[in-house]
Amino acid sequence: MPELPEVETIASELRRSLVGGRVTRVHVLWSRTIAQPDAAVLADLLPGQVFTGVGRRGKYLLLGLDSGDTLIVHLRMTGRLELLPGDSPALANTHIRAWFELADGRNLAFTDQRKFGRIWLVGDVAQVIGKLGPEPLDWRFTPDDLAERIRPRRVAMKALLLDQTAVAGLGNIYADEALFLAGIHPLRIGVSLTDAEIGRLHDAIRQVLGEAIGERGTTLRDYRPAYGAEGAYQNRLRVYGQPDQPCPRCGAAIQRIRVAQRSTHFCPVCQPTRGETTS
DNA sequence: ATATCTGCCTGCTCGC
């Protein structure tokens, strides 16, 4: 499940290898993968364009083109974006949804088992990513920014961290990890957080995402980086996917509940339902 | 307006 650290890993890999590549031909096998414009229009517009840069905003990959347009890719659950040689057997993968031939013979391939992923070709990226909340690893992201997005909301903290307009880039795994590190119960609502708790949460979000990028992300089930070894952060998860295991901090059994239709993992001792811990 | 629910999708695991 690609979240911010996984998308960042893919972006840095593609930045080294894709920039300078020129598209010569477009293949779309599942037209709904192309969110905008119509798949046939994209197939007409993209050939001839050169990739000039690779960026990331939240969980979106931003592939800049020399026309000034941007190819935006969201991997959602099972999407993969990778460069393949022209004779790669992976181009015959049944789950390949679109691929772009490059002038040097390589192919930029989008594979997506569950067809949730989407690709846009736009002149103005704000059309797609304009409503995203602050970028949590940006140095300009402050506890005050977080407070501004959380304080007005009477929603469970877990749901707030999954809301991409509150903070960009967190998914189910890192939301649970950040709340654990901050010592905040996932069912606490936004308005109830103290300044100290928001400060801890701000730091926890940045710590978890930074650690995970250092490990090239978390490989569970579907996600793996485009090249080389898989991510390794799955070995360092403190609560996500660890129900009934001892809490790494206090030893109590990790609990698993459902919040906002998502499986949610937390320590009932380190993340009390209300108020601060005294320890 | 905000909060919550449903649909999109496929493949794996579980219980009978």
Added chain:
DNA sequence: TGCGAGCAGGCAGATA
């Protein structure tokens, strides 16, 4: 062994 139910979950769009 076979098979249906449940689950995984990001996000758009609908509903309350």
